[in-house]
Amino acid sequence: MLIIPAENAVNWKRPPWVTLGLIMTCLLVFLFYQGGDSRLLDRAVEQYLDDGLLELEAPVYEDYLSREIRLQGRSDRVYDLQAFQQAREGGEPFWLAVSLLSDPEFYQYMTDNRDLLLAPAQRADWLARRVPIQEELIGRLSAFRFGLVPARLDVYTLVTYQFLHGGWGHIIGNLLFLFLLGYTVEKALGPGRFLLAYLVCGVLSGLVYTGFSLGSQVPLVGASGSISGLMGMYVAIYGLRKIRFFYFIGFYFNYFRAPALALLPVWLGKEIYDYWFAGATGIAYMAHAGGLLAGAGLVWLLGKSWFQVRESFFEPDESALDDRFTTGYAQAMGSLERMEFELARHQFEALRQHYPGRLIVLEHLYQLARLRPDLPRFRELARELMAEAANHHQPERMVAVWQEYLAEGESFTPLEAEDHNRVLFASLRHNDLKAAEKAFERLRQLGNDVLTSEACRLLASEFDKRQMSGRARYYQQLMQA
Structure with missing residues (x-):
């Protein structure tokens, strides 16, 4: 049976760099340092038999x-x-x-x-x-040089053992769990404190394992103690809040919601039970138990100082965000209906600050800015809306905004060469040659030779593909001029 928390999704706009760095470090150590273990063992076996x-x-x-x-x-x-x-x-x-x-x-x-x-x-x-x-x-061998050996505990091995692994199955399993848990805890603590917490959990996990394995010459390797610490921190951060868990039993898997802390005694009890009754599995159960207690303990004891959770971590769930947005949006639309444009602008600006991904808010701000095309704000919002339209694969909307701005705002605050160039590219991808040529003329007037030359080449190529030799020849001649 497997139960892991699955409350958050990765925000790739703010990647978990420390988590990814730890994963990469473990992989590099395994591939380039531990890769020499097999050769050493082969030589030892050969000499032993000889x-x-x-x-x-x-x-x-x-x-x-x-x-x-x-x-x-x-x-x-x-x-x-x-x-x-x-x-x-x-x-x-x-x-x-x-x-x-x-x-x-x-x-x-x-x-x-x-x-x-x-x-x-x-x-x-x-x-x-x-x-x-x-x-x-x-x-x-790596395990004996830098692994944690309880019989001769060296302080540095409390850290180094966390980056060694016993095989492909071992490292793949550990790094998968490190990613699934790490990005949430890193988001909660911030990169620096997350790295410190991860290493401290590994150290405390190793000490617990040593305490239950006194005199053992068998080295402990692997990140599972540190990862168990992340599990303990994960549920301690959420406390009694209900979060989503993924579970896997045999061939069946699903999700359920439960208070986060309710799973800590379940995990802890499973590790202790397996330690006494699972037999020879090669798994360091007490290291896992120590990691769970260490992670939860760090949050409970130092959660208001060293390992304080960021205030921005606990964001409202999607349904609450939708309700708030709907309310704010209705208020802003009401101001528009009453023709209170300045109030509506402030309300939409506030909505955009809290919901930057809602394109409809940017659309309304752009339409309000069109009321004063002489102000620089109109060009700023037109460019933003064109960029968003491109990101959402809406070339028609991008060209439409560009044409509106040319008609209403270009005479006050002209667009830049790069803006016309982006419209040209989008128009070509959408097979709108008329808009592409219009964008080219605007680009050409601004005197950017590099962009103009590249645009000539593209237009000549596109017209040549369509067997429109007259237009293709025209742009080829411009390139040579």
Whole structure:
């Protein structure tokens, strides 16, 4: 079962740059730094097999796993023992060597008990062969150099482990969740505080994991603790507000709405339950639990200082925005009907400030500005409306506004060469050659040689395509003049 919050959509006009930067950093580390791990491991396996260490260690390893299960109650090792025994029976030396070399706890066990496990003649030979493999090859693997190892906790690894991953499935899953959660939390906190919160959650998650894994030689890698922190922050930011969640069970998925904080104990309980009962999955459940608590705790404890949510984050939902717009729009239209044009202009300006994407508001402001074509405001709004029409793929409206302005405002405040050039391009795309030629004449009068030359070339090409050789030749001659 999977449940994730899905309350916000990404606003690509204000991209979540820090979230995208974290994703890119993890990818680059995985591709260019961790990409060398496979070569190191291959060399270690080759040397391990050539030195005959498999025949020496395999029986000891099988006995070690059995002791871990019987005496230490390590039920998570049952699968390891069964897989190892099957590999020995199937004669898979490479896989066996990888299993032995990838188990740092077994190496530590061998090192601590070599006097009991090995005959005197074998000890010096084992040390001479095994230690260089461990230190010069295995020890240089990314997980052992910069992963979080509870038995020898280095402070810097509390940060570096967050950017390492164990494989393609691991990194793709983590980065997907980082994106889904990160853009909302980054929007709430702002880029700087979001980055700090992300790293702090990873550090605290790593400390919780270390506390439950004291003495373990197995390195922890991955961003899942930090991402769990984002989940905790996400629901703490919304508190008891009802938000939308996406859930996935088997092959069925859907959405539901619930108070945000209601999901925190559900997530936390699942991680703790899995820690005790899920068995050997290779998933750091307590790191996830620590991240959830760390993220929620940071917002609750420091939500009015270091990690204060931006006031602009809690925007009204779409239905509330529509109701407000409808009310304001009706008031402005009422002023128009009463011919109170100045009041209507102020009301539409206020609407545009709060609802900049509503093209109809810009249309009304433009029509009001036409009442005073001698003022610069008319040209400003005409240019804005032409640009919006182009963005909304409405070339006919763009040309119509341009023609209106030429008739009413051009004599007071002329348009610029770039404005006529944009109309020319839009007209050509819409196959309105008459408007395109008119725009060209206006452009030509302004003396911009670069734009005029390019426009000549385009018009000559368009007329040539339509086999209108006379007009094509005319523009070719202008190019050469």
